[in-house]
Amino acid sequence: MRQNLVAGNWKMNLTYPEGMALVEEMARLAGEAAPAANAPQVVICPPFPLLHGVGQLLPKSANFHLGAQNCHQKESGAFTGEVSASMLASVGCEYVILGHSERRQYFGEDDKLLGQKLKAALAAGLKPIFCVGESLDTREADETFDYIAKQLTDGLFHLSNEEFAQVTVAYEPIWAIGTGRTATSAQAQEVHAFIREQIARAYDAQAALDTTILYGGSANAQNAKELFAQPDVDGGLIGGASLKAADFLAIIQSF
Numbered sequence: 001m002r003q004n005l006v007a008g009n010w011k012m013n014l015t016y017p018e019g020m021a022l023v024e025e026m027a028r029l030a031g032e033a034a035p036a037a038n039a040p041q042v043v044i045c046p047p048f049p050l051l052h053g054v055g056q057l058l059p060k061s062a063n064f065h066l067g068a069q070n071c072h073q074k075e076s077g078a079f080t081g082e083v084s085a086s087m088l089a090s091v092g093c094e095y096v097i098l099g100h101s102e103r104r105q106y107f108g109e110d111d112k113l114l115g116q117k118l119k120a121a122l123a124a125g126l127k128p129i130f131c132v133g134e135s136l137d138t139r140e141a142d143e144t145f146d147y148i149a150k151q152l153t154d155g156l157f158h159l160s161n162e163e164f165a166q167v168t169v170a171y172e173p174i175w176a177i178g179t180g181r182t183a184t185s186a187q188a189q190e191v192h193a194f195i196r197e198q199i200a201r202a203y204d205a206q207a208a209l210d211t212t213i214l215y216g217g218s219a220n221a222q223n224a225k226e227l228f229a230q231p232d233v234d235g236g237l238i239g240g241a242s243l244k245a246a247d248f249l250a251i252i253q254s255f
């Protein structure tokens, strides 16, 4: 179901005590804030070793959720060093980020593997946050829309209607990730509207209306309000600014 949502992707940052301190401060600040009618769902995605501890300390209000940054495509077995979707569910995860450009780029994750990971996540009852986004070269070559359409078709639209209904899409232009160079709200809106159109073609108009589409890439406390005010931007997938409690809270309060 389409909803306002902000997810914090901590990436490979914070030790256990640092993560606990951050989530404690977030819980304290969230507790002090006046309850807002349009408060978003909030998903915190720490590294694997911090998941259980962070889950224990999440603010007790119903709109805070735990998410992971990756999962393995198999249910269990001899895959040294890997973590399965059901293990994530067993420590309280409700969401998992899949298809992040850093996983595609540094770990060679392609559409076939991501398809398997999506299936594994869904089978374990996790809700995937599936990322798409173009490089600077692709944007400058004026190929953004073709590229995003292909990522969606090859990576995501093989899911059944029921499976797709569990998915949140995140548009993360690679050139905006960690660079301080945010997409303008018009650039974000244009691609989000395009993604919704593609969903309507692949599924139906209702599925397009029901899908939550997040923007990610140097979103912060200063630009979140304008980004989230766009009609097809339902929230954000936040990297750097999710590592500071006050900044992240300000983003949550930007609806």
Ligand SMILES: O=C(CO)COP(=O)(O)O
Pocket: 009, 100, 172, 176, 177, 178, 179, 180, 216, 217, 218, 219, 237, 238, 239, 240, 241
């Ligand atoms: O990759 C991102 C979130 O998944 C965005 O990272 P930044 O917010 O640090 O640019």
